[in-house]
Amino acid sequence: MLFGILLIIGAAGALFLGITAFSGPSAGKAVKRRLELLKERHGEGGVLAASAQAQIRKLMAARQSRAEGIASTLIPSLPCFASGSSRPASRSALPNMA
Numbered sequence: 001m002l003f004g005i006l007l008i009i010g011a012a013g014a015l016f017l018g019i020t021a022f023s024g025p026s027a028g029k030a031v032k033r034r035l036e037l038l039k040e041r042h043g044e045g046g047v048l049a050a051s052a053q054a055q056i057r058k059l060m061a062a063r064q065s066r067a068e069g070i071a072s073t074l075i076p077s078l079p080c081f082a083s084g085s086s087r088p089a090s091r092s093a094l095p096n097m098a
Helices: 001-024 027-042 046-074
Strands: none
Touching: none
């Protein structure tokens, strides 16, 4: 008796899950989402584009400074390259290999 009830509940649950899995997304929600995308794309374009560009600039600036911070911790600053040239400041700074 208990096995039959559990079997019926299990079959009903499997049927419910199968229907919800194969039903797909709601058509009403898809239409609403597409309409919102069209409004964003074509309405008040100047305001949205300017704010989007400002956000992108802010993110890129933060990203560059964060990358510079990481690079400065990993790559030590050498005194002989502080002037910006690729040559050492003097010959005396090099070890004697003779």
